[in-house]
Amino acid sequence: MSDQDIDMGPQKIGDLSIEESRAVRARQAGRARAMAVVLFGLCALFFAITIVKVGVWG
């Protein structure tokens, strides 16, 4: 990381401008949120499958 990077604050990515860095961060945040929804959904599904398979719900 160069001195210029540090001077422009923590939001900056590599050689990108602050605005470009924000666009990348927003895209990454969107993907992270989508992945979180998918993972929480899978946790709930696998829990339900397990409960059904062990026969708790008949």
Place this chain on the structure above:
Amino acid sequence: MSVATNNISLPADWRDFWALTKPRVMSLVVFTALCGLLAAPGDIHPVIAFTAILCIATGAGASGALNQWYEAELDARMKRTAGRPLPDGRMERESALQFGIGLAAFSVGVMGVAVNWLSAGILAFSIFFYAVVYTMWLKPNTPQNIVIGGAAGAFPPVIGWAAVTGDITLLPVLLFALIFFWTPPHFWALALFMKSDYGAAGIPMLPNVAGQRVTRNQIFGYSFVLAIVALAPWALGMTGILYGATAIVLNLLFLGLAFAVWRSETTEAATMKAEKRLFAFSILYLFIAFAALALDRMLLA
């Protein structure tokens, strides 16, 4: 991971991954699979039924992603597909391949563990059939591509049935045949008014290779085979009058629209009203036929 867009390196958006799964195609797959599942005799726990449908949808999504990975360059040459994530440069091809393989492995694995391995095996074969046999082999090489390739889209009701019963009998085979023989008139109606698009991409669809007259003859001919297959479940006593009456009406309408296509001589896509009507009705036809069959079987049960 990232692509150059407006001189900025942006990671692909989650919506682009969603678009890779061909959500519209997936909706038809989910519906026919659900009808196969509801028409099957026996009980299945709602959680397991939901898991089976989710796996079938995910498997269809995997097929769509692998198809778009392989056809990225072809898609760029067609107006209808040029806006997809890969030809539009919103995503790298490698990401689509990894996404497709990941979804395929997930769908087959979960189906096998949570539902049964027969349905998982058919699901795995259907993904292979669509991604490899249809996309890589048939589609670029033969005008009969969608006839044989139609089998890939015909598997969902069989998988739905197998998820409940763990076996395959005559009715799921007839449901398979219904979609199999529905596919040629459905796709060739589209190919007639999208002829220039497919021609630009170098895909040997029947209208480009054999001409419009042959295609119109084939559409009309397949419509008769479709009618016979569609009426078979009722004629063989596997469904009641609800499905039988629905199938008769639907197939009379289908034959009427196919007859209009057969009679038409127009060569301009803009004036192909009969072809567009048949294409639009064919989608409705499949939805109503499967809904009537599932409802009829549930009432009989």
